[in-house]
Amino acid sequence: MSKYEFMKMIELEECKDRIVYRLISKVRNYEYLKNTPSEEYLDLAVVFYIICHIDENGIESIKIDDRFFKGWGVSTGELMELAKVNTPKLFPVRLESMSNTLSKLLGSDDELPEDPGMMVLSNSSNIFGATSVLYETSVDDIVGHFGENFYMIPSSVHELIFVPEGIIANKAILDDTIKQINESTVLDEEILSDRSYYYSRQDKRFYF
Known part of the structure; x- marks a missing residue:
């Protein structure tokens, strides 16, 4: 890619259809967030990227930092509106049972024992899939599946696990x-949070 092509790519009008958001830990990215436009979600941070290329080998992206942000003269709210449209299109949601997820990981067609209603939320690429909780219908779909209050477990920045309230004792x-x-297990840069989040159907919100 030539320097001219690169500069054209990062002009707002040229890239506005490829601006997406990602959900990250606010606590663990304190320095990173100092020079990066962001929005809050619960006690987490929503940051923005330009998607350059997607294929079976991975994703190429550019972080939107203050250089772009100030040069474009837009608000974080405007970035959110663009990302709300683009992210679900580029990274469709994946919501499935824990047993189905484990079957795929094990490469097995055999049915695993039924889990107690645990659900896994990610996206089609399994990269920064926790972001899918921001999609317009994701939480409503989970509410509809469980039919009761539930907990959200931040497995990593790549996926979230949801469990019905009834199976969590404490x-x-x-x-x-x-x-x-x-x-012990998750890479530092992939840790989303050290706590769970409780969703109340009555209040239609998460608590932590």
Whole structure:
């Protein structure tokens, strides 16, 4: 790509159909967020990227930092509106049962024992799939599936796990388990949060 092609690509009118958002940890990205436009979601941060290329080998993207942001003269709200439209188109939601996810990971066509209603939310690329919770109908779809209050477990920036309220005995124990798994298993840059989030159907919101 020539320098001219690159500069054209990052002009707002040229890239506005490829601006997407990603959900990351606010606490773990304190320095990163100092020079980056962002919005809050719960205690997390929504940041923005330009998608340059997507294929079976991966995704090429450019972070939208203050250089672009100030040069474009737009608000974070305007970036959010663009990303709300573009992200679900470029990265369609994937919502499936935990048993189905495990079958795919194991490369098995055999049916695994039924899980107690646990659901996994990601996107078609399985990259920054936790962002899918921001899509317009994602939470409503999960509410419809469970028919009761539920917990959201931040498995990583790539996926979220949802479990019905009835199978969680103690939120404090759940949060401690999440923290232990993050410390022992998840890469630092892929950790989304050390706590779970409780969704109330009556209030139509998450609590943490």
